């Protein structure tokens with residue numbers, strides 16, 4: 001029971017009637033108890049509380065009825081059920097599982113009949129919610145009561161007010177308890193229902209995901225097959241053209257590029273196909289019985305020529321005796337080739353690669369011989385925290401470790417799956433900065449394999465399938481000496497910043513007739529070259545290692561030396577939405593890949609033409625301020641700074657291009673190219689123009705006579721000043737002075 005004052009808790013209601021008089025004596029009032037706060041708005045009882053009285057004495061029934069007549073709790077009345085023996089009660093209890101309270105006599109047909117009925121209610125009928133109140137002859141008569149019931153009343157047969165009050169409080173407490181348990185049970189059932197609903201929803205979703213996954217796998221597999229046919233039809237004729245020989249060098253380079261890239265595409269498609277086969281669980285080992293040492297030697301030595309060309313020290317060691325066993329030639333090829341191509345991809349010139357193969361006898365069953373393949377390189381290595389992840393599908397090491405030329409992040413995950421298909425293991429060790437070592441161990445033979453994991457083929461049957469990821473060499477960049485140095489008045493200079501050598505070469509070859517080309521393989525190199533040579537235009541890729549196109553463009557546009565250079569950004573379609581739209585890259589134009597080279601050329605010319613027009617304005621319009629010709633605020637600052645320095649030395653005859661260059665802290669050619677790009681004037685012409693503009697102003701302001709003005713603006717030769725002035729303003733200085741005094 002709660003300890004609250006009963007006056008606060010209950011509302012008193014007047015009631016009249018025979019029963020109340022019988023119980024309390026004439027004139028006495030009966031109280032109806034209701035909890036104040038919980039009183040619902042409607043006073044109409046919605047349902048009843050079922051109270052069962054089990055007692056062999058009729059008196060008890062009538063006393064209880066009388067005492068509780070009109071008792072209302074939570075807006076519900078009591079509905080009495082009566083039985084006179086424990087046995088008889090069982091049926092009623094079974095038929096009314098919603099009885100709220102049972103008032104129960106302990107001694108009926110037997111001394112323990114009441115207690116046994118309690119056990120029946122709880123254990124047999126499984127009713128755990130009904131509240132049971134025991135009536136006992138004296139306190140402590142039912143020793144088990146603590147276990148089975150919460151309330152005991154032992155003197156309520158006596159018609160005293162005390163007894164009635166006890167009855168009220170006990171019933172009230174029981175109803176409360178019953179009410180709470182039922183509500184809790186309702187909640188629990190509701191929750192259970194929700195859990196069931198959610199579970200079935202999740203199950204449905206899971207099935208959907210699985211179905212989608214299967215569809216994706218099927219789609220991958222179908223589309224990869226579809227890609228292979230046209231690719232084969234491209235590769236065939238291209239190979240024919242290459243072997244026919246007799247073609248111009250430039251033409252050959254183009255066709256080689258086609259060949260290389262078609263092969264690369266085929267390699268990628270084959271990888272996707274393998275992935276979908278693995279996903280569908282339909283990849284089996286195709287075993288042939290032959291000499292594994294010689295087979296793997298062929299794969300390994302295939303890289304020797306590449307190593308020579310890349311100036312990489314390539315060492316390998318193999319067992320000296322042949323070893324005939326069952327193994328999957330194609331998968332061994334893929335594993336070896338993949339690890340080696342990665343090693344070659346990530347190792348720079350002058351580095352080293354070691355490839356060691358050994359066959360070890362294993363004492364423990366089920367394997368008897370294990371092949372160990374180790375590929376060690378002196379590349380950049382892999383940061384420790386990423387070592388585990390590199391075997392995840394599509395994972396690529398981020399940041400400066402990323403290799404130029406991209407990649408897909410499929411190779412290693414596929415390799416690991418191929419290795420585990422043969423019950424083997426692949427591990428990697430790496431010391432960042434020093435390189436890494438991949439070690440594959442794989443059991444040989446077929447004793448360890450289940451019958452459904454492999455099929456046996458004769459060596460002749462295993463078709464010389466097209467090499468899966470046969471290393472496709474990167475296109476070569478031109479050497480430094482092939483880059484021409486700009487000459488004054490020569491073709492405009494363009495810097496191509498692109499990490500894929502083939503794309504770079506493709507653009508270069510299309511532009512080199514009309515433009516002077518410089519190349520860079522990433523943003524960092526691009527920025528450096530742009531600052532050094534101040535090109536007339538930059539074409540850059542967006543995604544590049546070391547520094548991407550966006551960052552490089554931002555730096556170019558905020559550096560005074562390069563801020564004026566127009567930039568064309570090459571983007572893949574997917575980047576256009578994701579990156580460009582939200583991001584201010586500062587590029588002057590975009591072209592999406594795959595691009596039409598003619599369109600690129602048109603845009604290049606257009607931008608160069610635009611800049612030319614701006615420059616011409618500077619020459620035509622003598623009053624033009626820096627902000628009128630500046631393209632970016634960095635340009636404006638640059639011009640203001642240059643003009644400021646010249647004006648400070650305006651009367652100094654000796655101030656020349658050299659002094660301005662020192663004052664601006666730029667190299668001769670940087671200053672020259674920047675001024676030329678903005679004003680179409682050489683440094684000397686620019687200084688002279690500023691002196692003349694100043695001279696014109698002084699003449700307007702009547703600073704002095706022409707000779708005085710001439711010296712004031714740093715000319716030491718009157719007739720030279722007059723000649724230059726006339727060329728710029730169309731009139732002689734003295735006429736200019738006269739004209740301006742008239743106006």
Ligand code: ADP
Pocket residue numbers: 342343346377379380381382390395396397398401402403406407408409410411412413436
């Ligand atoms: P991809 O080379 O196409 O990106 P891989 O699955 O072959 O995909 O390799 C995953 C990543 O692991 C690569 O992006 C690379 O960063 C790293 N990696 C693989 N091999 C080497 C290696 N020999 N040296 C350094 N990093 C490597």
